[in-house]
Amino acid sequence: MAKKSKPPFYVTTPIYYVNDVPHIGHAYTTIIADTLARFMKMNGRDVFFLTGTDEHGQKVEKAATAHGVDPRAWADKVVVRFFDLWKALDCEPDFFIRTTMDIHEKGVQKLFKILLDRGDIYKGEYKGWYCVSDENFLTEDVALDKDGTKTCPDCGRKAQVVSEETYFFRLSAYQQKLLDHYRTHPQFVRPQSRMNEVTSFVRGGLKDLSITRTTVKWGVPVPGDPAHTIYVWFDALHNYVTGIGYDRDPALFEKFWPASVHLIGKDILRFHAVFWPAFLMASRLPLPECVFGHGWWMKDEAKMSKSKGNVLDPYVLIRAMGPDPLRYFLLREVPIGLDGNFSHEGFIHRVNSDLANDLGNLVSRALTMIRNYFQGKIPPPAAENPADAEIRKAFEEMKKWAVAQYDSYALNKALEEIWAFITTVNKYLADNAPWKLHKDPALRPRLARVLYQAAASLRGVAALIAPVMPGSAQKMWEFLGESGSVQDVRFDDLAFAGLDIGHILKEPTPLFPRVDLKAFLAEEPGTSKEQPMDEPKTPSVDQNIITYDEFAKLELRVAHVLEAVKVEGAKKLLKLKIDLGTEQRQIVAGVAETYAPEQLVGKKFIVIVNLKPAVIRGVESQGMLLAAVSGDKSAIPFFEADVPTGAKVK
Ligand SMILES: [Zn+2]
Structure with missing residues (x-):
């Protein structure tokens, strides 16, 4: 009897913001997707696994300008961080979509045009509180601060009132259609708690959505009106169809669309469970089966965030033992819908x-x-x-x-x-x-x-x-x-x-060597709670003779201090933002008992730039400054003569 063939399986991760340094959150989503893809294949389904990067918008433009390159060159340079991490984690997507790819930009323009022709996109005037950092107008429900301004709930930065000519997407027309869809497809948003969240948001009423900008140059131009670029979310979400052959490879697109599951972090639920299905309804494309909002990883019971400096570096966890223990831990520890610690x-x-x-x-x-x-x-x-x-x-x-x-x-x-x-x-x-x-x-x-x-x-x-x-x-x-x-x-x-009888078994090597916790914490600088770096021991000078070749391995450069702040909760540590001429970095230095932060801003000193990055008291340090140390006091040798920032010291 012929087996009934199973339907194809199409899994996606969000496209990651190309400026981000990949962290455990990116790793988690991608590991889930990779695992589902491998499982479904072994379960007899044809599988397509898509991931990629979101490369448009103001922040990419700004970062590129700061580095003196054009945005595309900047994106080409930093996207490699994601390629490298997926390789290190044994994640094997079938395709990596970048929103700067021609195939994507053409697809987005085509979909924009279809919606414009149908009247689901129209031109108007928008005035609202706008977060420059997130490139997002705040929703109406964000309350005014005491000073009469608004603060972005996502990033905590002050928003500003912006008024501009814009194209709107007629989201308001889709309120009832979305509610109907949620009701008839109870698995559309998972887990159930997220479905409740989405439903009550939509019930609260939907306003039309501004989907273009005239202030952002680095984006997909509106077809026929190039003064406008398409706003990042309308651009980004469509990667899920352009990445699978929309308007380019009909056979591939027919086979895999609609997606079986969009894996997302719960912070971008609204975009995926409200805006995205509305866009698809408008362009008469079938809706994905499921939007799965997974939880977040906390570090030692605290939310990880860049500002707290407690973001976990996946490399620290895979360097010693390869990707499998980390993959196992993240998937075994908690259900994917819940937060993990x-x-x-x-x-x-x-x-x-x-x-x-x-x-x-x-x-x-x-x-x-x-x-x-x-x-x-x-x-x-x-x-x-x-x-x-x-x-x-x-x-x-x-x-x-x-x-x-x-x-x-x-x-x-x-x-x-x-x-x-x-x-x-x-x-x-x-x-x-x-x-x-x-x-x-x-x-x-x-x-x-x-x-x-x-x-x-x-x-x-x-x-x-x-x-x-x-x-x-x-x-x-x-x-x-x-x-x-x-x-x-x-x-x-x-x-x-x-199992075949008579197979010759290979001599096994240890699959998972036991890890000694103490030794692990001591060897991996990112893992220790008590950082020994503040007070290096002073070796006597006549020991430890090294060769010139050994010395030449150190890359010493002139660093120029841009910003300096105290590290919260660590009385010896300062966090410094330094310029090395070609790039900017953050370093942590144990000199706070001698120097106030403002004493260092504008100064130039020597930094070892090729030291393995370490996380010190939860703050990443990408280098080390040179200072003489005596007891609690330190003295940094500053340059008296004017030397170019980034100059080599030897
Ligand atoms: Zn914001």
Whole structure:
């Protein structure tokens, strides 16, 4: 009987703002998307996974000007940070859309024109409170401050009244249509709490939306009226259709649109669950199945933000152990709809207990016994006894549930199912004690069965964890003597009995080495709460002879201080914004007991620029200044003569 073919699956992340330095929040969304994409493929669906960058708008224009390059060159330079991180995290999108791509700009202009011709876009005058930083008019419900002005609720900056000629999108016409859609598609916004939020917002009334600017040059020009550029949200949201072949590759577009799920952070829910479906209704395109608003990661119970300086650098977490433990932790710790709390202690604890102990030890014990007792060949199994049969049935049951949980985006539950099974297998091995069976030659068929059940279990586990930990799953797969990619497995065909007899097992290397928390915190400068950097020990001068080559590795440059502020809660630390001629950086210096911030602004001194960035008291330091230190006092050697900012010191 022919199987009914499954529908294609199309998953997206938001396009990330190209100016941002990628942090754990970007990593989280993209890891969820990557995991869903890998799972759906293994579950027999054709998959398309799209991510990308939002590259238009005032902030990109400003940053480019500040660096003396044009906006496109600036975007080309900084977008690489995202490419690099996805590679480091083993995230493999099918396409990376950049809003500056021709295919995107043409698609946006075409959609704008369609809506203009239909009367859903019209020209008018808009006056309102405008946040320059977010390039967004504030909604009417933002109350006036005491001084009669308004503060942007998103970024906390003062808004200003702006009046301009603009094109409006007739959002007001879609209020009832949106409410009808929410009612008939209860899964359109997930989780349910977010659906309630969206519904009550729309019930409160929708005003027409200003979707163009005359003040921003760096954007997609309005077709036929190039004094206007298309406002970032109308531009950005359409990446979901231009990235999948809208008006360019009809076969691709027909196959994958509408999207199965738009993964987003809950802060951009309104744009995705209200504006976006209204745009699509207006252009007569089908609506996505689901907008999933995931939670935020807090750091040690506090919200992460640039201003607090407690933003987690994903590289610190993957440098030591690769991407898989981080991918596992983020997906296992909380359901994707809720907020999670990140602490290094919690992270290391989970890596050690779930990965190193439960799974890693099981793999190493089982495979070592097969190597030692059966020359590394999967032994021919004797008949199953009831305990053996239970393991097989437990696997089949677990597979069914884990697949169902993955399929409904309950990734943490899928992992819980798999780990409960791993515990069962560990117990089975302990109960059946193959190391004792081995002592009696008459019990060899029994020994073979026990180890076969263990190996068959691990083969199934390797396939089921592959969406979350592709690298480690592949290693396990190969340890078991399997060839090809574990991700070529299809869950419909994955059976407990799939293991071939007589396969030569590879010698396993440790899958997940145990991490010593203390050593981890000490080695990774971004992770320590007590930073030793404030008071480096003074080595005696005659020790530590280095060669010139060693000295030449230091890149020392003249830095010019632009801004200096105290680091809150750290009496020794100052946060400095420095100019290095070619770029600006932030460094943290332990000189606050000697220097007031204003004493340093405008000064020039020497900075090591190629020192590995560190997070000190939650503030990232991208370099280190040179100072003489004696007790609590420090003395910075300033330049007396005028030297060019950025000049090399040697
Ligand atoms: Zn703002």
